[in-house]
Amino acid sequence: MEEYKEILLTSDEIKTDDYLVNMGPQHPSTHGVLRLLVKLEGEKVLNVQPHIGYIHSGIEKMTESLSYIQIPHLTDRMDYLAAHMNNEAVSLCVEKGLQVEVPERAKYIRTIFDELQRLASHQLWWCAFGMDMGALTTFFYGLRDREDILDIFEETCGARLTLNYSVPGGVMFDIHPNFQRDVKAFIKKFRQKLPEYERLLTGNVIFQERTKGVGILSKEDAIAYGVTGPSARASGFSCDIRKKQPYSAYPYVKFKEILGTDGDTFTRYHLRILEMYESMNIIEQLIDNIPEGDYAVKMKGVTKLPEGEYYQRVETGRGEFGVYIISDGKKNPYRMKFRSPGFSNLFAINNIAKGWKIADLVAIMGTFDLVIPDIDR
Amino acid sequence: MAFNIYDFTPLTKSIHDSLSASLNPTATLAVEWLIVGVAYLLFVALFGLFLVYAERKVCAAFQQRLGPMRVGPWGLLQTIADFIKLLMKELITPKRADKFLYNLAPFIVIIATFMAISVIPFAPGLASFDFDIGVFFVTAVSSVSVIGVLLAGWSSNNKYSLIGAMRSGAQIVSYELSVGLALITMIIFAGTMQISGIIEGQRDLWFIFRGHVPAVIAFLVFVIAGTAETNRGPFDLAEAESELTAGFHTEYSGIKFAFFFLAEYINLFIVAAMATIVFLGGWMPLHFGQFEAFNGVMDLIPGLIWFFLKVFAVIFLMMWFKWTFPRLRVDHILNLEWKYLLPINLMNIILMTLVVLLGLHF
Amino acid sequence: MRSIIKYFGEIFGGFFSLLTGMKVTARYFFTPWKNVTQEYPENRATLKMPDRFRGEVVMPHDENNEHRCTGCGLCELACPNGSIEIITKSVISEDGKKKRAIDQHIYHLGMCTLCNLCIRACPSSAIKMDQTFEHAVWNRAELTKVLNKPGSKLMEGVKE
Numbered sequence: 001m002e003e004y005k006e007i008l009l010t011s012d013e014i015k016t017d018d019y020l021v022n023m024g025p026q027h028p029s030t031h032g033v034l035r036l037l038v039k040l041e042g043e044k045v046l047n048v049q050p051h052i053g054y055i056h057s058g059i060e061k062m063t064e065s066l067s068y069i070q071i072p073h074l075t076d077r078m079d080y081l082a083a084h085m086n087n088e089a090v091s092l093c094v095e096k097g098l099q100v101e102v103p104e105r106a107k108y109i110r111t112i113f114d115e116l117q118r119l120a121s122h123q124l125w126w127c128a129f130g131m132d133m134g135a136l137t138t139f140f141y142g143l144r145d146r147e148d149i150l151d152i153f154e155e156t157c158g159a160r161l162t163l164n165y166s167v168p169g170g171v172m173f174d175i176h177p178n179f180q181r182d183v184k185a186f187i188k189k190f191r192q193k194l195p196e197y198e199r200l201l202t203g204n205v206i207f208q209e210r211t212k213g214v215g216i217l218s219k220e221d222a223i224a225y226g227v228t229g230p231s232a233r234a235s236g237f238s239c240d241i242r243k244k245q246p247y248s249a250y251p252y253v254k255f256k257e258i259l260g261t262d263g264d265t266f267t268r269y270h271l272r273i274l275e276m277y278e279s280m281n282i283i284e285q286l287i288d289n290i291p292e293g294d295y296a297v298k299m300k301g302v303t304k305l306p307e308g309e310y311y312q313r314v315e316t317g318r319g320e321f322g323v324y325i326i327s328d329g330k331k332n333p334y335r336m337k338f339r340s341p342g343f344s345n346l347f348a349i350n351n352i353a354k355g356w357k358i359a360d361l362v363a364i365m366g367t368f369d370l371v372i373p374d375i376d377r
Numbered sequence: 378m379a380f381n382i383y384d385f386t387p388l389t390k391s392i393h394d395s396l397s398a399s400l401n402p403t404a405t406l407a408v409e410w411l412i413v414g415v416a417y418l419l420f421v422a423l424f425g426l427f428l429v430y431a432e433r434k435v436c437a438a439f440q441q442r443l444g445p446m447r448v449g450p451w452g453l454l455q456t457i458a459d460f461i462k463l464l465m466k467e468l469i470t471p472k473r474a475d476k477f478l479y480n481l482a483p484f485i486v487i488i489a490t491f492m493a494i495s496v497i498p499f500a501p502g503l504a505s506f507d508f509d510i511g512v513f514f515v516t517a518v519s520s521v522s523v524i525g526v527l528l529a530g531w532s533s534n535n536k537y538s539l540i541g542a543m544r545s546g547a548q549i550v551s552y553e554l555s556v557g558l559a560l561i562t563m564i565i566f567a568g569t570m571q572i573s574g575i576i577e578g579q580r581d582l583w584f585i586f587r588g589h590v591p592a593v594i595a596f597l598v599f600v601i602a603g604t605a606e607t608n609r610g611p612f613d614l615a616e617a618e619s620e621l622t623a624g625f626h627t628e629y630s631g632i633k634f635a636f637f638f639l640a641e642y643i644n645l646f647i648v649a650a651m652a653t654i655v656f657l658g659g660w661m662p663l664h665f666g667q668f669e670a671f672n673g674v675m676d677l678i679p680g681l682i683w684f685f686l687k688v689f690a691v692i693f694l695m696m697w698f699k700w701t702f703p704r705l706r707v708d709h710i711l712n713l714e715w716k717y718l719l720p721i722n723l724m725n726i727i728l729m730t731l732v733v734l735l736g737l738h739f
Numbered sequence: 740m741r742s743i744i745k746y747f748g749e750i751f752g753g754f755f756s757l758l759t760g761m762k763v764t765a766r767y768f769f770t771p772w773k774n775v776t777q778e779y780p781e782n783r784a785t786l787k788m789p790d791r792f793r794g795e796v797v798m799p800h801d802e803n804n805e806h807r808c809t810g811c812g813l814c815e816l817a818c819p820n821g822s823i824e825i826i827t828k829s830v831i832s833e834d835g836k837k838k839r840a841i842d843q844h845i846y847h848l849g850m851c852t853l854c855n856l857c858i859r860a861c862p863s864s865a866i867k868m869d870q871t872f873e874h875a876v877w878n879r880a881e882l883t884k885v886l887n888k889p890g891s892k893l894m895e896g897v898k899e
Contacts, residue, residue, distance in 0.1 A: 073852060176791065
């Protein structure tokens with residue numbers, strides 16, 4: 001009997017341990033090097049602890065040794081799906097400091113690019129979200145349509161992802177002669193493709209079962225965690241910077257700020273689809289009315305911001321992106337801080353994923369549309 | 378050699394005769410076993426590789442891509458190249474894995490697959506076994522593979538694998554029931570469990586047409602449950618790559634991974650073949666009652682081709698779902714089985730019994 | 740009774756929602772000529788990049804092996820990553836004056852982020868972006884390029 005003593009334990013003596021699973025940094029569902037330490041009980045998620053910093057690139061520190069003209073190109077590398085919006089935020093902030101008025105034409109071009117970028121970002125989000133849910137075909141349909149936008153970018157800016165198109169004072173080049181034609185052709189095509197997205201995924205009974213009522217983020221929590229963008233608007237928190245503090249050509253266009261009420265995964269999903277329709281409306285209002293004139297104002301060789309603090313926020317595909325510059329009057333910023341939407345959104349996950357299954361955690365993460373370099377900067 | 382594409386009985390008989398003429402009965406049996414074994418090995422390996430290729434091409438077409446195009450014409454040799462790569466890969470055993478069970482698991486899975494494939498008749502006279510309980514045998518041995526999956530998940534000392542294996546266990550145990558009941562519905566209709574008997578019963582018209590409403594319902598249920606049993610999408614919870622990286626075979630590499638991979642595709646074939654045999658008439662050509670001319674034309678196409686055409690049609694259907702739908706969640710899978718498929722199945726059995734008793738079928 | 744209707748309604752509703760999805764994928768399956776894949780290395784001959792595409796920085800030379808670079812170093816200053824180095828030399832011009840001229844315009848492609856700032860900064864349009872994009876090399880040293888060709892000199896009439 002003595003030799004069996006080890007295994008004949010009473011229930012008090014049995015030690016149980018948490019079932020901890022690492023999702024990431026190398027994991028197919030994290031879209032990057034995010035590490036989630038997930039505590040499980042069977043399939044149920046008890047706790048999610050995000051560990052960030054695996055792709056920290058020190059962009060905020062690097063900006064301190066660059067001139068204001070050089071900074072925007074670095075912000076391409078933060079939220080690479082909202083490269084133009086990031087560029088624009090920095091440009092707007094620098095312009096604010098210099099009190100430069102940007103030509104109307106540049107404003108219009110910037111806004112059209114904003115919305116094209118938002119469409120591209122949402123398309124990539126849609127296809128990756130479908131893939132998280134196990135519908136692999138969505139991935140290719142989303143990328144196929146995104147390719148058209150990237151081709152438009154490539155024609156005008158010369159780059160597909162890291163655009164560096166918006167510079168302090170305006171935009172880098174004038175639009176390509178074919179730009180308006182291509183954008184209109186794209187909008188026409190995409191207006192037919194977007195209902196297809198809905199037929200493929202939105203209406204699907206498996207998809208609806210998996211997303212409706214899952215992972216509810218309340219409005220109070222959204223505000224408390226600083227969640228912004230479509231994820232917060234799905235909870236009914238009106239936070240669209242394009243409406244609240246219009247910049248560039250947004251004051252001239254009419255569009256709806258789409259608000260949800262439920263705050264569940266399905267609302268967050270569907271809100272982005274509706275936003276794509278709204279983005280197309282905005283582009284259609286602007287594309288034929290681009291005013292003639294200069295596309296940029298001539299900037300001085302060396303740009304020095306007057307001493308002071310400047311803040312500018314824009315709405316990216318993921319939420320509110322803020323640029324905060326402290327200038328001591330030199331040609332480099334004294335300190336620059338980016339308020340990235342992904343960082344705030346990420347930390348709301350633990351609150352809403354608790355009690356749901358692992359598969360739901362993946363879906364919830366998908367609807368927050370995390371871009372990891374945006375979180376780590 | 379009396380080779381006849383329409384009926385393989387003379388061929389097998391002549392091989393048997395010529396062997397027993399020169400050898401004693403025991404040696405004859407041994408040689409025949411050897412031939413059959415090699416034939417099945419070759420079939421499983423080549424057909425498995427072909428199915429992998431077909432899946433890649435089909436999914437590419439669904440996704441507006443081209444699929445493999447570089448190795449060989451239209452990428453035909455791609456899967457062979459992949460297989461050679463898998464053979465040359467290092468076999469890794471994780472630390473503190475249960476070595477014996479870890480190495481045993483892929484064999485259990487592949488052996489179960491071989492056993493299930495052994496009763497399937499490909500053409501008249503081209504089947505190695507013909508029991509009186511053939512259908513029962515297939516369902517019985519195909520559920521053995523879940524033991525392999527569970528062992529693989531348990532023994533590889535990986536948390537993803539364990540979750541995947543447990544999911545797979547819950548799923549296969551539940552869906553076994555639906556597969557069984559859907560088959561029972563058709564057995565009631567056919568009146569026999571012997572596979573040759575079932576095929577013979579469809580000489581005039583396939584069961585899916587003869588049994589009309591209950592047969593169609595049983596077919597749909599069988600295809601859904603069969604997909605779930607083979608762990609394919611949208612029921613691929615056990616290897617849900619966005620949640621569990623690769624599920625129960627996360628830690629397997631090289632040839633052991635190839636076993637799991639091959640078994641998955643051969644299981645796909647088995648489910649499609651069972652659907653073909655029980656619902657679509659196996660190797661029987663399409664016949665419509667009294668249309669002699671039509672039936673005569675259909676008879677010109679050999680049974681082997683009929684069988685594979687139907688199998689590929691069912692496989693295509695299953696690939697079509699896989700590449701369209703999102704994955705189900707584990708509790709939804711059980712909901713679907715216990716709240717929808719099982720009650721429908723039970724009602725369907727009653728309906729089928731009524732159809733048979735009242736003679737309402739064609 | 741209502742719950743039974745709801746039960747079957749759910750089944751049929753779900754089934755039809757699945758069929759709509761399957762119709763979408765089937766449409767693409769049966770229209771393979773709409774495929775979007777480009778077979779890249781095979782289509783090199785027809786592949787044309789847009790003329791603004793930023794592939795690498797080059798310095799155009801004319802038929803007399805003359806370029807427009809004065810060696811002012813503005814591109815070096817504009818570059819955020821230090822991928823441009825300008826080495827100048829002094830030359831004695833015909834009228835006997837000492838003049839600064841470009842010796843080597845060194846460009847590190849491996850460090851370049853293709854931001855286009857150097858081209859914007861250049862006052863004499865001496866450098867431009869080329870549309871090549873196949874930059875893979877076996878040796879990292881090959882990524883460091885000298886943009887002005889050996890023996891080249893400044894074009895007549897370019898203001899310094």
